[in-house]
Amino acid sequence: MAEIELHGTWPSPYSYRVLWALKLKGIPYEYVEEDLSNKSPLLLQYNPVHKKIPVLVHGGKPICESMIILEYLDETWPQNPLLPSDPYERAVVRFWVKFIEDKGPSAWVVFRTSGEEQEKAVKDSLEMLKTIEEHALGEKKYFGGDKIGMVDIACSGIAHWLQVIEEVVGIKILEPHKFPRLHAWTKTFKEAPIIKDNLPNQDEMLVFFKQAREKLLASA
């Protein structure tokens, strides 16, 4: 079997998506930490278009964009499938993956901004959470039903990173009484096997993101 490398950064939620998929499928891999302030020639060679992580390299061939990597992993290693087999159900999963890709970043806008811009981003984030709780999660244990699926992994930012953003900016967004089902899912997701042993340390993340926000606001 050809060698697999995951090029990522701590504590990127996009990196972790791929890491979890690899571990959930029991795929052996080597992790390469990239320095985004000083991008390696290898990263620029593997992802010349976006110059971003994560990049999965399989047998020397790079695949970019975390959710595209996940579809690749699911097709190449079908054990513990992340996507259902029915075409209609797959279309529904892909719809929610796209939704979170398009709307999820509003939480990061909350992190990066202040004042009116931040207020709008908070409003957008609340709408996003409401939609996914009502339409995507419903009464299910996981977005994927009885077990973790692609949408759970795509929404993991909400489970683990949102808390850090909230603490750094001092604004509560995912309030348990406002989003009871989604809040329950964040706990269930983080206690799931594999996930719980592979989460970035929250205290370390707080330090990291506090510093990052200070830098951002200073240069604004």
Add this chain to the structure above:
Amino acid sequence: MAEEVILLDFWSSPFGMRVRIALAEKGVKYEYREEDLRNKSPLLLQMNPVHKKIPVLIHNGKPICESLIAVQYVDEVWKDKSPLLPSDPYLRAQARFWADFIDKKIYDIGRKIWTTKGDEQEAAKKEFIEALKLLEGELGNKPYFGGESMGYVDVALIPFYSWFYAYETCGNFSIEPECPVLIAWAKRCLQKESVSKSLPDPQKVYEFVLVLKKKFGIE
């Protein structure tokens, strides 16, 4: 088995065109329904409550939203004819990457070309040509992005060709001298009935853009 396929669409939408082309490539009989976007039908609102947008493909009463997701669905359900995605997982990942690139760049940058002017418009034109050149690089000397026949990336990109005349006229520039290979590819795609019957007349698209500009007060 009676299959009921309905497409909720809008004539000038490049996203709608993608689904039209996919259905035509597969020889699927369907009912095309033109939506009035200023007065959306109850069916549209019911079938796409989250975004309330077209295109929506409705197959036996079940809605599939988002154009590329609908194209993948069509490819998976009507899999015996004209496959759009390659069978090799690595090549599929590459096709998805470029379709994603098209989604991230072409529509938004194209939109900036006809909604802005001055420096902002110049920057948009430059970014647009850069994106098209990257796509040209990916095409290489293949007849189609999909190789010998049209594939997923071709379907994702070709609809925007019907908007090129509008972009060029509003932006006062010409795409062909900068991207001759891509324009040759586009004309090749238009030789196919599935494409020519799915794309509107570029002149009509331009007239529509002028109406929009007037409506939004863009000079």
